[in-house]
Amino acid sequence: MLKRLRGACLGQRWGIEKLSFGRLTQAVIGSIIFVFFINQGSANSDRSIKVIGWGALSGSYADYGVNSRAALIAALEEINLSGGVKLADGAYATIDLIAFEDTKCSEEKSIAVLNNATTSQGILAAFGGTCSSECLGVFQELNRYSQDVGSIDLLAPVLVDTCIRPGLARISDWVFRNVANDIEIYDRFFEWIRENYPEVKTFGGGVELDDPRAYVYHTAVFVQMALRNGFKWVGPVVKGAGPNVKQGMKALQAATVNHNWRKTETDFRSQVIRITKHKPDMILVIGHSRSTCGFVTELRKQNIDVKLIVGFSPVASRESLDRCGQELEGMLVPTTFAEMSSEGKHAAAKVVSHGGVLNHQSAAAWENAFFFLRAAQEAKLMAREDTLLEDRLRLKQALAKTTHMLGLIGPIARDGVGEVIRPYVIVRAVNGQWLVVYDPRS
Numbered sequence: 001m002l003k004r005l006r007g008a009c010l011g012q013r014w015g016i017e018k019l020s021f022g023r024l025t026q027a028v029i030g031s032i033i034f035v036f037f038i039n040q041g042s043a044n045s046d047r048s049i050k051v052i053g054w055g056a057l058s059g060s061y062a063d064y065g066v067n068s069r070a071a072l073i074a075a076l077e078e079i080n081l082s083g084g085v086k087l088a089d090g091a092y093a094t095i096d097l098i099a100f101e102d103t104k105c106s107e108e109k110s111i112a113v114l115n116n117a118t119t120s121q122g123i124l125a126a127f128g129g130t131c132s133s134e135c136l137g138v139f140q141e142l143n144r145y146s147q148d149v150g151s152i153d154l155l156a157p158v159l160v161d162t163c164i165r166p167g168l169a170r171i172s173d174w175v176f177r178n179v180a181n182d183i184e185i186y187d188r189f190f191e192w193i194r195e196n197y198p199e200v201k202t203f204g205g206g207v208e209l210d211d212p213r214a215y216v217y218h219t220a221v222f223v224q225m226a227l228r229n230g231f232k233w234v235g236p237v238v239k240g241a242g243p244n245v246k247q248g249m250k251a252l253q254a255a256t257v258n259h260n261w262r263k264t265e266t267d268f269r270s271q272v273i274r275i276t277k278h279k280p281d282m283i284l285v286i287g288h289s290r291s292t293c294g295f296v297t298e299l300r301k302q303n304i305d306v307k308l309i310v311g312f313s314p315v316a317s318r319e320s321l322d323r324c325g326q327e328l329e330g331m332l333v334p335t336t337f338a339e340m341s342s343e344g345k346h347a348a349a350k351v352v353s354h355g356g357v358l359n360h361q362s363a364a365a366w367e368n369a370f371f372f373l374r375a376a377q378e379a380k381l382m383a384r385e386d387t388l389l390e391d392r393l394r395l396k397q398a399l400a401k402t403t404h405m406l407g408l409i410g411p412i413a414r415d416g417v418g419e420v421i422r423p424y425v426i427v428r429a430v431n432g433q434w435l436v437v438y439d440p441r442s
Helices: 026-031 062-081 107-120 132-146 149-154 182-196 212-228 249-255 269-276 289-301 318-324 342-353 363-378 385-401
Strands: 010-012 035-037 048-055 092-102 125-128 158-160 175-177 202-207 282-286 308-311 332-335 404-406 411-414 425-430 433-438
Touching: 048 062, 048 107, 062 092, 062 125, 062 342, 062 363, 092 107, 092 363, 107 132, 107 149, 125 363, 132 149, 132 158, 132 175, 158 363, 182 212, 182 332, 202 212, 202 269, 212 249, 212 282, 269 289, 282 289, 289 308, 289 318, 332 433, 342 363, 363 385, 363 404
Parallel strands: 048 092, 048 125, 125 158, 158 175, 202 282, 282 308, 308 332
Antiparallel strands: 010 035, 332 425, 404 411, 425 433
């Protein structure tokens, strides 16, 4: 059981507000600071709202689940330090994360965790889900429960931060998914590179073999989006590769098996030689901090001349800079999180203090905590045992009504059924920092 997060009466909180996109400029976004002053009595309240989290804390997807857990814990701590949730009777309740279960991306375990939490543990809502397959199963169950009056006690709002398959949230109106559309982001990213780096014509690259998400994205999305934007693949012959998602994926995986590496790899000499012998102008390095640092360090050691290095979105983090900031110099990465403001810097430091990294995926877990806070206060919860089912419905309705919210780098739009349009930026590693070199909103 995770220890209840309690705190003092004065603190800083990132609010999620309804925004006018036409009037909200980047300068205004950067200047918004949400500070809440809450009376001493509220911070000392013994009332609490129970929530639960789950995700992959072990196995191939552990990087994602561990970071989401740390971000969620850090954000809830921030909320509780500011007093918690204001209830219908004017009292305040802290948010009690009773557990964050390791479901290992198992559909069966995820459903079991939610069912047990709703029927036996008195939770108001749930956070998490790492893999699209487990989210698909949970969302289908929620949809089934919503159509069966006898299953009402199994229903609770679920706020999702990592399951990436587009359209998942439309399965159930009890789901609220704060996940970026990486297909669209990388399409626009390579379009931007084409326009701003006309000297870059060809590309190659490699990926972590033992990270299923990175591996599939590289072979099914990133290569295809680069091809769509006019870049030429140079490397082993890949029959059937083209500009559509998954086009030539299997052939690409077979042809490049010796170009790739594992997360724990320590020697990248052969991969660098195989990839660079074709003299690509641009190299895609699709991995997390440890392996990315290993690859680019070897690239520098071999004194390879390459015009551009592109990284995987989660690599745009403090962790990567701490590992190999000098070797990353010049790398470009599209991401939905960058330390663009004092709020972002503070959030990143808080997540590190809880054993995680705030990045492209885990930033959504932080944001979801504040999304929950806003909806919980608008729902006028009662937070009593006898009002639990009514409180869940009120919360679900409040979540559903929200069409805009403010994330860590700017406004997020929701379409009313849990899907979002998240803002993104392109960052470059410069002198030990990730600097924003392109913001589509500016």
